[in-house]
Amino acid sequence: xxxxxxxNLPSDYNIFLVVHRWLKHGILPKWTTLRxxxxxxxxxxxxxxxxxxxxxxxxxxxxxxxxxIRFLDYPWNLTLSLPFSWQIFYFSSVAIGLAMLLFxxxxxxxxxxxxxxTDFNDAGKTRYQVREYFIDHINIEKLDFxxxxxxxxxxxxxxxxxxxxxxxxxxxxxxxxxxxxxENNVESGKNMDSFWFVQDSVNTSNLFSRMLCxxxxxxxxxxxxxxxxxxxxxxxxxxxx
Numbered sequence: 001x002x003x004x005x006x007x008n009l010p011s012d013y014n015i016f017l018v019v020h021r022w023l024k025h026g027i028l029p030k031w032t033t034l035r036x037x038x039x040x041x042x043x044x045x046x047x048x049x050x051x052x053x054x055x056x057x058x059x060x061x062x063x064x065x066x067x068x069i070r071f072l073d074y075p076w077n078l079t080l081s082l083p084f085s086w087q088i089f090y091f092s093s094v095a096i097g098l099a100m101l102l103f104x105x106x107x108x109x110x111x112x113x114x115x116x117x118t119d120f121n122d123a124g125k126t127r128y129q130v131r132e133y134f135i136d137h138i139n140i141e142k143l144d145f146x147x148x149x150x151x152x153x154x155x156x157x158x159x160x161x162x163x164x165x166x167x168x169x170x171x172x173x174x175x176x177x178x179x180x181x182x183e184n185n186v187e188s189g190k191n192m193d194s195f196w197f198v199q200d201s202v203n204t205s206n207l208f209s210r211m212l213c214x215x216x217x218x219x220x221x222x223x224x225x226x227x228x229x230x231x232x233x234x235x236x237x238x239x240x241x
Contacts, residue, residue, distance in 0.1 A: 028210050030203040031103075031111045037217060038100050089227050095220035099213050106209035108137065108202040110195075117192045127186035130194045135178050137202045143174050150201050151177055158194040159184040 029037075104112065110133045114120040120129075134154060141147050148168050155164035161184050171177045186194045204210075 028204075028207070029214055031107050031205070031210065032199075032203055034099075034103055034210065034213055034217070035107065035111060035115075038103050088223050092220050092223035092227065095216045095223065099216035099220060102209060102213045102216065106206050106213070108205060109133070110199055110202060114195075114199075117195045120195055121191070127188070127191045127194060130186055130191065130198055131181065134198045134201065135181055137198065137205060138174055138178055138181065141205060143177075148177070151181060154181065154194070154197060154201075155184055158186045158190045158197065160187050 110120075114123070114125075138147065138151065148171075152165045152168045155161040155168070161167075164180075167180060168177070171180060
């Protein structure tokens with residue numbers, strides 16, 4: 001975490017803003033972390049289970065949990081009821097599915113689509129798109145000290161704008177800030193560095209969506225762990241017997 005996020009704060013910062021910064025930049029997982037978590041193969045199947053589990057539960061209910069078949073002139077009773085709660089597994093799937101859906105809607109595109117600069121470059125994107133993504137970030141973020149600080153850094157590091165902080169401080173609205181960034185494009189040869197800077201800037205955006213996405217992943221993981229423990233105990237009981 002960049003320590004500069006916590007220095008040179010304006011004097012009017014109160015405890016609410018300190019907590020807000022702590023949540024936004026500190027304790028909550030960033031979008032890149034949520035992306036890596038959501039890319040786990042096991043979670044990509046949960047949309048299927050949201051549909052499959054209710055169908056199976058209905059089928060088992062109709063057959064009363066057992067099926068009788070005859071093999072080699074001998075009757076066999078197959079028990080179809082499973083050693084875990086369908087409700088728990090279903091709601092685990094729903095929680096994970098909602099988390100991934102929320103991620104796909106609210107995660108910034110530059111993080112959701114492009115894992116690395118190579119992906120970005122291979123897609124034919126250039127420094128002009130880097131600037132556009134940064135402008136999108138400005139439009140959705142709250143106009144505060146952090147945003148102006150990042151804009152000043154962007155202009156100074158990647159556009160060659162000299163002493164941008166003075167001009168940034170003069171901007172009273174986000175429209176003024178957008179105009180300032182739009183008029184100063186990323187310099188040639190700084191595509192990769194500016195890409196990573198913008199990814200880092202948007203990585204902590206949409207605080208409430210990140211909180212909700214994280215909560216849904218946690219709930220889904222806890223419920224899935226309960227199902228796993230129940231199955232493990234079931235198998236262990238069979239082995240011991």
